[in-house]
Amino acid sequence: MINLKKKSVYLDFVKVLKQNPIIVIFFVFFVIFSFLYTRKFLSTMNLQAILGQFVTLMLFALGPSIVMVIGELDLSYVGIWMLGGIIVWMLTPVLGLFSILVFPLLGLVTGTFIGFVHTKTKIPVFILTLSLLVTYWGLTSQLSGGYPRATEKFGFITADIIPYIPTVLFWTIPLIIFAIYLMKFTKIGTYLYAIGSNEEGAKLAGINVKKYKMLAFVISGIFTGLSTIILFQHLGGSVPVELNLDTMVNPLVAIVLGGTPLTGGSGGPHKTIFGALTFSVITRGLNISALHPTTIQLFIGILLIIAIVISARGMKGVEVT
């Protein structure tokens, strides 16, 4: 009896690994880099840096990975971060610490706008969010006057509590747990998975597809809003005024690496965790190596392509545009 139970636990373990090959890839990369640069890679500073980068990726990717479940691509997160940051800087002298609430508000407004416009007009989401992102960037550079503006009032968000472990992690973990709870244990999550795997079927099963699609964008906006509160301080208490392609692409790579297919229907925030971890291990490992920083960017582009080619396997019947 005991033997049987052990075997089933082992089988469960194998099943989980088969479903999430990214876990194996993560450990493989971790071991390879540890052997290659033992002293540098396993130092506390580097491990902290990996955690720090993981937090950045994870927080950016949280909202989009919920939207990715219904098979859409939300790119507005960088825009919310940039515009929100500059509005916070403008409002801090007036409202003090309450000005940080701009982020969730802006996220909510953006998410509602995207959901409303998409469900009304059926314009492709990536185009809409890309245009919105660029508009937000323009507003940011207009409002900031061309300089990155720093606010120092929110230092307490990242102040050290426990040595060696970045404090942002404590803020990030509840958010991740909440996102996973939402997607896995509530009606909303189940409906979103249903819509992602077959929209027509979901409609026939009596799900109000339009309402839940809109809800997905609103939830994504709120999550991005909450995440950017943490990210704002985590990334230095200021926002850049130049749009960087890498900031936009890296969270996407993390989501796809984690195993959420671009067509939707499966995956979600819990898979993105390992995607983000693997991605930060790979980039940190490459950064330690003797490679030129530009080459690393090249590698990331190729990594994105490979990850998507692998995740696009077995979607023969799906219409790709």
Place this chain on the structure above:
Amino acid sequence: MKNDNYFSTLIEKTKSNKNTVLPVITILLVIIIFQTINPVFLKAQGRITLVYSMSYFLIAALGLTFVVMMGSFDFSIVSLLKLSALICGLYINKFGLWVIPLAILVCVCFGFVSGFLFAKLKVPSFIATLGISLVAEGIALLLSKGHLLMITNSSFRKLAVTFIGGIPAVFYWAVGICIVSTLIAFILPFGRRVFAIGENAKAASMSGINVDRTRIYVFMLSGFFCGIAGVLYMAQMGGGSVGLGADMMIPLFASVVAGGTALTGGVGGPHRTFFGAIIITWTESGMLMNGASRGMQVVVLGIMAIIMSIATLNKSRI
């Protein structure tokens, strides 16, 4: 009574040709607004600025038009344009004018790779070209090492800046390529295949069109146009670094939809992008002439992109 009838048929015609009439009205609006704000807009100096800003832009937008006509999207246009321009700047002293086919060839190869990823490996075109654009950008940065590259070869620069009839040669290149690509789209069977795939890919493949091959050809064509645009950009500007064209993606896309090529595919054509490019680049230049900051321009173009892509969307096909 007769007059009334004439009027109603006019309205009917306008409604049915919405996507042709709207761009022309928008162009007139743009001209009137900027001309009243600042009379330099249509004077000789202003005209040259307008022509310079739209020419290479139009060529790059034509490549995107074919892709959008097919119902896909190409994100790599700006990166390929940049790569082609930088290759010209780097190797012009080594190869002379032979650098032009080299640069175009490199872009066509990149187009082939994104087409292959999209058609054969079933990667969504937006993501495939996003990856390709990262790779192209990395290569551009590696090759140029971030330096500003200047062109001293005068025969290369003459390609764009020779004045013929008071207008720089680059404009004639753009118009010529626009006419050729319109012919490709409407006279060659290839163009009809592209429209058919944009209308309904499954039906197209059932009626005997080799969908995968056509898709690869379209992305190669897009790369080809990007290569030409990059060469002419370098010839026109006389120099550039990896920072060039950083925020061109949204204007390019906006110019395609502003002309009336719907994102759903199957509608529009290269001749429409001519109007779209005029709308977008003249708005940009007009704002620049009136001293609007880059941020403000980007905001206006972003909002225009959203509104125009909603307006041109073919409602019946969703």
